[in-house]
Amino acid sequence: MVEQTVNIVSNERATDLYFRLVVRAPQIAPLVQPGQFAHVRILPLRDALLRRPFSIFQVEGDTFAILYKSVGKGTEVLSRMRPGEELNAIGPLGHGFTVPQPGGETPLLVAGGYGMAAMHLLAQRSPQTGIVFVGGRRRVDILCEEEFRALGWEVRATTEDGSHGEKGLVTQPLIAELKRTTAGRKLFACGPTPMLKAVGRLAEEFNVPAELSMDEHMCCGVGVCLTCVIPVKAGDAWEYQRTCTEGPVFDSREVVWEVTR
Numbered sequence: 001m002v003e004q005t006v007n008i009v010s011n012e013r014a015t016d017l018y019f020r021l022v023v024r025a026p027q028i029a030p031l032v033q034p035g036q037f038a039h040v041r042i043l044p045l046r047d048a049l050l051r052r053p054f055s056i057f058q059v060e061g062d063t064f065a066i067l068y069k070s071v072g073k074g075t076e077v078l079s080r081m082r083p084g085e086e087l088n089a090i091g092p093l094g095h096g097f098t099v100p101q102p103g104g105e106t107p108l109l110v111a112g113g114y115g116m117a118a119m120h121l122l123a124q125r126s127p128q129t130g131i132v133f134v135g136g137r138r139r140v141d142i143l144c145e146e147e148f149r150a151l152g153w154e155v156r157a158t159t160e161d162g163s164h165g166e167k168g169l170v171t172q173p174l175i176a177e178l179k180r181t182t183a184g185r186k187l188f189a190c191g192p193t194p195m196l197k198a199v200g201r202l203a204e205e206f207n208v209p210a211e212l213s214m215d216e217h218m219c220c221g222v223g224v225c226l227t228c229v230i231p232v233k234a235g236d237a238w239e240y241q242r243t244c245t246e247g248p249v250f251d252s253r254e255v256v257w258e259v260t261r
């Protein structure tokens, strides 16, 4: 984990909803593992002390990229920043995904919202390709489809309004695939909590291993404030663990869904 001032290389609209920010971060970029995030201080923001967490989407040389949606004051100010301006970043943070081993399980990735960005680095670093299930409400919510295809992955898209891919929830084609075969499969998921909960249930039902990147609000990002805790099994009981340090990626069997918010 490193804290450094990073320089904006580019910051452009990538889709109708998302921006793609590339920063030069020579101390952070080489350390990044799939599923990890950067905690960014948006310096022009008046209350810049509060950082914003973003999954690392791509790493190239001494740069890393994030894909972000403008949802509030921080991301709105970020979307107006230009190349050459500076941000402060701490990263890479958190416990990421286990990258599949050569000849190991076939990865099935399940992604909703910005989870597609978090999954891209995993797809890129995985020695074997698999299937990516991407889901959203509408066509504009679907990200990175072409990027996954360019890496040789099969993509199955679903939208709730049917404007792109199969109509329905991302779990529908996943269930069909798990019914076809579960042998040698492993699930990796990142997206909104209801989606993660559904994937966790399917992992249990079909008896396949699953790693879930939990979506919790974060404040400090480094394990101090306890804003981000979730209940995790500990023997016969459970305990709170921090998604910013012990997570955001957890084995689905560890998460205690009955107690999660």
Ligand SMILES: Cc1cc2nc3c(=O)[nH]c(=O)nc-3n(C[C@H](O)[C@H](O)[C@H](O)COP(=O)(O)OP(=O)(O)OC[C@H]3O[C@@H](n4cnc5c(N)ncnc54)[C@H](O)[C@@H]3O)c2cc1C
Pocket (backbone or CB within 6 Å): 037, 051, 052, 053, 054, 055, 056, 066, 067, 068, 069, 070, 071, 072, 073, 074, 075, 076, 114, 117, 118, 215, 216, 217, 218, 219, 248
């Ligand atoms: C581990 C992690 C990885 C993330 N990766 C991405 C990513 O790759 N791309 C992306 O677009 N977004 C990502 N987010 C969400 C992103 O951090 C928030 O959208 C951002 O902090 C909002 O800041 P804001 O000032 O614009 O919004 P605010 O004005 O603070 O709030 C606007 C909305 O954003 C949500 N939000 C605010 N703060 C957080 C927070 N700390 N964590 C989660 N949601 C928040 C609130 O629910 C609210 O609805 C990630 C969040 C986490 C926890």
Ligand code: FES
Pocket (backbone or CB within 6 Å): 217, 218, 219, 220, 221, 222, 223, 224, 225, 226, 227, 228, 229, 242, 243, 244, 245
């Ligand atoms: S965000 Fe502060 S402990 Fe996790």
